[in-house]
Amino acid sequence: MLQRRTPAPTSARSAVGAVAERVRPEHLALLRTGAGVVMVGRPRVLPQLMGVDSATATRVGWAVQMLGAREIAIGLGTLVALRRPGSAAARTWVAAGVLTDALDVLAVGGALARGRVRKSSGAAVLTTATAAVGLGWRALQVDEGGI
Numbered sequence: 187m188l189q190r191r192t193p194a195p196t197s198a199r200s201a202v203g204a205v206a207e208r209v210r211p212e213h214l215a216l217l218r219t220g221a222g223v224v225m226v227g228r229p230r231v232l233p234q235l236m237g238v239d240s241a242t243a244t245r246v247g248w249a250v251q252m253l254g255a256r257e258i259a260i261g262l263g264t265l266v267a268l269r270r271p272g273s274a275a276a277r278t279w280v281a282a283g284v285l286t287d288a289l290d291v292l293a294v295g296g297a298l299a300r301g302r303v304r305k306s307s308g309a310a311v312l313t314t315a316t317a318a319v320g321l322g323w324r325a326l327q328v329d330e331g332g333i
Contacts, residue, residue: 211280211325211333212268214318218283219261225254236311237304260286276333277326284322290315
């Protein structure tokens with residue numbers, strides 16, 4: 187029987203694949219919850235990292251706290267659902283995370299395109315959100331034994 191050879195992955199692709207193999211939905215949920223806690227407790231941090239001036243970061247702090255609350259809710263909801271038998275609820279929570287992360291990609295991408303955020307930090311946030319979408323999407327593709 188002939189085996190089809192696949193091209194060797196590039197080092198970047200293999201590194202991403204290695205990370206994706208190890209990251210589980212509960213890891214994403216814990217990271218999401220932690221990020222939310224920081225956003226609620228220190229709402230000026232994220233805007234300032236993205237190059238927003240101090241006065242504006244203070245004015246939009248309430249919005250950052252709202253986003254942080256969303257992150258905490260989705261993260262904790264996912265963690266609770268993953269600990270219950272059956273995968274339907276967990277899949278729903280992971281899908282909610284994928285959807286919100288995809289919308290974050292669009293929002294940050296738009297802000298970058300309009301020059302509203304610093305390129306370096308905006309690109310870092312965009313990369314993080316894109317990775318979260320990919321990892322969450324991959325988790326949703328796992329067979330019934332996964333989530």
